[in-house]
Amino acid sequence: MRQRPNPCLAFLGGVLCLALGLGEVLARELSEPKAVTSISAPATFSVELWRSDQALSRQDIAVTDLDGGELAPDVDVQVDQGRLTLATPETDPRQFVIRPRETSALQLPAERTVLPGGVVDLARADDPGDWFRPTLLASPLPVAWDHGLRLYSTRIFLGLRGGGDQDDGELERPVTVRFGFRGMAAAPLPDVTLKRAGIEHEQVIDLHFLPTTRHPVLELRSALGDADLEIDVLHRLELVPLQGSIPGFGLGTANVEVLHLEPHGAPAPVDRDTPVSLAIDGPGTVEPLRLVIPAGASSARFSLRASGLDDVIITAHAAGFSDSRTVHQHLPLLPLAAALVGGGLGGYSRRFSGGKPRFPVGARVLEGLLVALVAYVAAVLGVGHLGLPPAVAATEAGAFLVGAASGFAGVVVIEMLSKRLLPTQG
Secondary structure, eight states, X not given: OOOOOOHHHHHHHHHHHHHHHHHHHHHHHHHSOXXXXXXXXXXXXXXXXXXXXXXOOGGXXXXXXXXXXXXXXXXXXXXXXXXEEEEEXXXXXXXXXXXXXXXXXXXXXXXXXXXXXXXXXXXXXXXXXOEEEEEEEEEEEEEEEETTTTEEEEEEEEEEEOSTTOOOOEEEEEEEEEEEEESEEEOOOOOEEEEEOSGGGOEEEEEEEEESSSSOEEXXXXXXXXXXXXXXXXXXXXXXXXXXXXXXXXXXXXEEEEEEEOTTSOBOOOSSOEEEEEEXXXXXXXXXXXXXEOTTOOEEEEEEEEOSSSOEEEEEEETTEEEEEEEEEEOOHHHHHHHHHHHHHHHHHGXXXXXXXSSOHHHHHHHHHHHHHHHHHHXXXXXXXXXXXXXXXXXXXXXXXXHHHHHHHHHHHHHHHHHHHHHHHO
16 A cells, blocks of 8 residues: 655755745845945035135025026025025036026126136036136226217127136037117127137127116026126217208308207206317318316307308317317309299399389399399308398298399499490490
């Protein structure tokens, strides 16, 4: 008879085999070296901020990527007496923007100046000063009046300064700088892109503007920081001809005002009597010869009489400022034609007076034309006897009146003279 196996003994044997197998595996794991995945420690560095004082706190600082997005909340940022310490995992971007949260109010600088904010590069952050900073300067300052453009004009240089002793390097991505205006009228400025550090990579912008307030402001906006830059603008001297054009050949005058103005166009009274030096480029004379802006006033006036038909350029200097304007001359064809028409009608009307005419009508018309031409020139020069002001005589209606009256009277005078002279000649 076959003996059946004992179930208990079989169970115990299986447990023993399993235990031996686990022990062998455990011994193998302990004897063989195991690769361990290292957890990188945060990168920690510190930089000098733009305000090394205790008033600058963490709430005043924004730490962003180059697109302006705030860093993750787990980034450790500490500020202590104007120094910022930033600890960030290596998985974050290698370049960070550190900037003030609020818009900085500054004066537009005349020397190359580092603006608040900048970009820290983890690969270059061993030195506290080793980070990219935006720089700005403007020239000339204070901004002076450009009488050729009839605007204030300056040039702006915007760039990046590299960290430490090296003025090189570049950003991972370019940063765009946009401009705006407050308190002035100007054409829109193009956006500026900053990427490489160094003076040779600076961007140059020409700014031409007309202030509308006493303190115009250039607004600068970028991911590196926002700044409102107040512009120092000088007073100006402005020449304002009251007539854009005058009759040529000395037949007209131009009244010109000399104005001492603040940048936004408000009168700027002078503290004491201020002489005005005038220079004329072209044939012409001015009156009075000695021009002064009285103390407490902001303007003076003179008159210009030119000759020929060439343009006349007037330049004025006073109180350290200058301006130049061009006065155009034109041939007064319409007033002259009106004077001749009036003279011809005046001479023709003599035929309707009493008495038999001694000369043909054509001769009377010709005499009226000649007399009217002389009378018109005399009237606009102010030496006529009709009692018309020169400004009125220079108009078409005034010239016609001068021509008609002088044409009629001139023919009468010529007839009287001819009566006396002809018998003698006979």
